[in-house]
Amino acid sequence: MTNSEQQLPRTVVPGGIVDPVQSARAELKAALAAIEVKGNVPRRLEKASQRAAVKARAFADRNPVGAIAAAIGLAAVAGSLVWVIARALSR
Incomplete structure (x- = not known):
């Protein structure tokens, strides 16, 4: 070869x-x-999450305030989504 x-x-x-x-x-x-x-979906998801983590770390290194704001925004969206689903299931 x-x-x-x-x-x-x-x-x-x-x-x-x-x-x-x-x-x-x-x-x-x-x-x-x-x-x-x-x-091989699990392997593809693992690679995609690793790439996203590397990009997030690079973004946090370049712009720490923006990274904090993004984390707060993601937490708010996730909390809202959980609240909407819980409310829909309780009715």
């Missing part, structure tokens, strides 16, 4: 495969990897 082939994502079929059997296997392997990546 060359260095450029090692850097390819799992969902990419490497080029230069001449044998049709090897080509079909490589395509199947890439298709299964793509299905796993798309279908």
